[in-house]
Amino acid sequence: MLFIPSDTSSDAYEAATTLEKAIEQAKPIANNKDWRTSDFQALIFDVQGLKLAIPLHDLNGILTWPEKSLPKIPGKPNWYSGLYSQGHQHTQVIDTGHIVLPSQYQNSKNKSQFIIAIANGKWGLACNKVESVVTLSPDDVRWRQHSGKRPWLAGTVLKQMCSILNIDELIKKF
Template sequence: MSGSSDKAMMEYLNALLEEEKKPVAEFDHEPVKQLLQKATLTREAPKPASEASPAPRAAPKPASEASPTPRAAPKPASEASPTPRAAPKPANEASPKPDAMQEYQQGDFQALFFRVAGLTLAVPLKSLGGIHTVGKISPLIGKPKWFRGIMTEREEKLQVVDTARWVMPEKLTPELEQSIDYQYLITLNDSPWGLLCEELVDSEPLHPDAIQWRKGVNEKRPWLAGVVRERMCALLDVNALITLLNNGSGHIQK
């Protein structure tokens, strides 16, 4: 990136939280190969469907003897219908709440730093699903421009997001878009969503006080948890980001 491009990126990042401009900190751009290997192994560990094999044991055909359960729940038990209301499934909607980032304001946490189109982004390692080398991406018709398509990894279908187009659509000129060279796909939590990135920078602990946290709700960029001042990079609110991606939109980009 040229000096003018770097300056534009700094101004853009500052504008996210309406903060005065600060100088960019110099840091090593060497890819974190060890982190890549660790993240990949970590992701492979939970994926092995071999663990799913015990499922058949937990639900073998002999369980058909469970048919007597209807006797335990005869028609008169219809009064128990209110119980579903007390424990509705919508509770799973609580997982992708933007305020989940508050836990990271309680103490130090590890974060992965990566680059996209000259902009440095950070994601808490606890919210990292895994890191994969970019492979064949199959596009889908009728999807927004930021949705690159599906990438299959170990029989898992990952939904690929063009990070630059999602994060800074207003800055993505044809020239900048052509210069982007995505190398990795960073998956988010246990979701199928993955963010494309050009370069893995490094991983280091972050202190809550070193971050300018978002105050209230950022309607234009709900995915922005805050800005790491010293490194001039945006910290992603992964849960909020997953919610937006599941909804198919959520902010200014198209």
């Protein structure tokens, strides 16, 4: 289920409805957790200039970054951006750049524009731009053989030159 923001004038609403149309028009692909062995669709997005991809089966929605700052929860680590609440849905937002970028490339003054909702909306990844939905085959990706220090990095999409996130592994960091 894709979460569509209620504010129809927002950029997130436009991005989410564009994403929903792209999903409807795309070749149907099974919601397959073993996505490394068959074709799958992915959302390409930007975090501080770094292009990332998330398999659509891990995506729950796209939210607009609120005008007011997100409320912080005391005792949370510095990669925790705050809590986004809309109705009964409360999403804990992660500073994605803090997780995926080396410290020398992290921009503390970065202004995120969107939140990519994952894990049934429990978590959200802060991002600057939502780009497109692509259909990928396993051959389009250079898969990592060993997870090493970054188990959340599943591989690299060669054509788009972006990293694919393994959301199950990423969530373990939180």
